[in-house]
Amino acid sequence: MILGLFDDPDEMMHGIEKLQKNSVPIYDVYTPMPIHGIEDKLGIKESRLGYAAFCFGCLGGSVIFSIVYYTLVHDWPMNVGGKPHFAMPNFVPFTFEWTILWTAFGMVFTFFFASHLFPGRAPRVMDLRATDDRFVIAIDAKGNIPHDDITKILQDAGAVEVKHNDRKYVSYE
């Protein structure tokens, strides 16, 4: 694994451009904050979490609406001052709340699942400062030769340090 460590996001973006110009495939980029515009540069498709959120929201709303309908209208209709059993306006708050609840939990758990985030997962960190002040471009060393050229491209782009890691991750465990 070859790591190009930058201390400035703009220089890192510059580094990505240079690597791409030289047809060096980029494994991944690790940054302490979101970098806007990097997805386009790396050709990463837009996130589809919004679709998941929408589906979970519809599901949540339908579930609670069905529960309220079943209990209040079908299973045990109560006569409250002769008012209609199917009093839809009263269903609105519940339907609304559960739409939100399911959207939030459904979407966030989809996000965790898709990004392999869960409590206790060994963090696959390549450089410990990638969550602090280093913007790291990672390049798979296997098959990408010569390494010296890649090192030079990164240094030219303004990398403050270039690391050659034998192991893929500096994992803790």
Added chain:
Amino acid sequence: MSSHSESIIREPLITGKNITYAQITNDVLFPVENKPNKAWWIGFIVASIGAMVWLFSISWTFWYGIGEWGLNKTVGWAWDITGFVWWVGIGHAGTLISAVLLLFRQNWRNSINRSAEAMTIFAVICAATYIFGHMGRTWLAYWTLPLPNQYGSLWVNWNSALMMDVFAISTYFSVSLIFWYTGLLPDIAAIRDRAKGLRRRIYSICSFGWTGSVKTWQRFETASLILAGISTPLVLSVHTIVSFDFATSLEPGWHTTIFPPYFVAGAIFSGFAMVQTLLLIARKVLGLENYITMFHIESMNKIIILTGSIVGVAYITEFFIAWYSGVEYEQYAFINRSTGPYWWAYWSMMTCNVITPQLFWFRKIRLSIPASWVLSIIVNIGMWFERFVIIVTSLHRDYLPSSWVMFYPTWVDVGIFVGSIGLFFTMFLLFIRVLPSVAIAEVKLLLKTSSEQAKLKLIKEGHLDPEQVEFYKESLQKFDSVELADYDKV
């Protein structure tokens, strides 16, 4: 693009010279990675004594029942629901800052959203104690859930506003929690990567294995935006539904259509006051002057004056409508509020919520830290009185003059209320010790665009409208964390 610079006439959101990305991490994590100072210990000891009082009083209530409270057959809701509504209202500012201001792209929220969201969660926890407390038989709280039961299939009453409240508050709490925790992941990972030994292991588990890769960040931002989008109507719905608890009744003084917007404005009003109370101290004690600047304080004061004025208009409208309705019971309820035996509560509310916040129109007061702090506490006192006035003064004189009474709290009422403040501060003080009180990643995002140093560099480079530069320099006067001498030459 992170290199895109914003207009010079906007105030800087990060002040100070030579702030680097590493500096931000160091500054924010200082209280997490070091032993607490004396101020923290004093605060923590006082707060935890309060939390003990709360624990004792609430246990007393659970053991002996709510007969230990000062309630009587006329006044069936008093300090319990007052405290509940007060705390839920305080929670609202956190969601407003994290969600509504995100949708409006107000970047100044980035440095205050974390602690405001934490405040929301702790405030809702405090509110929940009253909900469970006032049930009397807390162990039967699950009866509010639509569970199959042994009484045939007698379900919960979905037509009741109290049932709506169960759903609203539980959704609000859990969605706020997940929003807050998702936002925390990158910052927990930052602590993890700097920690050693057992601390590293613990933070590693809590970080869910966060690495900060491109795809994760992209999903993170999408999820945050959608969470903000759904939290915005959620936060408005929560206090609307809380107001339904009153508005759907037939009680004079409660049965008004103005309640939902009026409650929401009041909630944001009290919430921002509490954020101000907490952050003015946290800023000083934690040394975060460069991130929570005078601009942030002034902006919050402006929101306080806006929402405070909305609340003031609502009070006057309520009075007008009571008269205009022509219903003598409604009219009596309001006359009784302002001139009856609880006149002092009504006028405390009016003074604290409507009159004193108007002082924020004066720039000097808006920019004074001690004045802002004192006024924020006055607002919170006023908002507590508002709920007390709505609840107790509407109830204490019902349709039957022979049952007219006053409400006198017992020591248990007082203990639970004062104790819940202690509980709140205990949780908040623990939070600032173990988790970053400022969203590190989000503040880093502002460094290259909205920081004072970036703007100073732009001025030095020239190419700017001199008039705008003058305007910018003038706006820096209010900052207590800016070295104005730097601007003499440029």
